[in-house]
Amino acid sequence: MHSHLHTKDNIGCEEIMNxxxxxxxxxxxxKAIGGCNDIKREVNKCLSGERTKKSRKNRETALERRARIEAVWAKFDEGDYSALEQFTKSK
Known part of the structure; x- marks a missing residue:
């Protein structure tokens, strides 16, 4: 059994989990004779899909952050340190 199935991250799978x-x-x-196996497979498939969506979103966010940081580094290389102030204020 999955731990903590009913969380805000798994709302899309709520019906199958119920x-x-x-x-x-x-x-x-x-359960012992396999009566719940098909439903269990569906839950696993749904949770895998939710995890994939979350990973994709996290990856996109990380790439955006990385691009911002690299832009600041490029300005540092040019000797413009005003970008540091802008970068720290945007947090």
């Missing part, structure tokens, strides 16, 4: 919770509520024997 179905898995309902399946698990049917009892141990039902």
């Amino acid at each position: 179905a898995l919770d309902e399946c698990h509520a049917r009892g141990f024997l039902y």
Whole structure:
């Protein structure tokens, strides 16, 4: 079972996770004979998709930050240190 399934990051998978919770509520024997396996695979697929979206967003944010930093470094190389003040204020 995934830890902390019901979080703000997994809202897109809420319906499938609720179905898995309902399946698990049917009892141990039902789970033991594989009654919840298909739903579990769907949860895994959904969570993987959510993680991929989050990773893509984080990567884009990191690239934007990196571009800003490299622009400041380029100005430093030119001897213009006023960019440091602008960069620190934009945080």
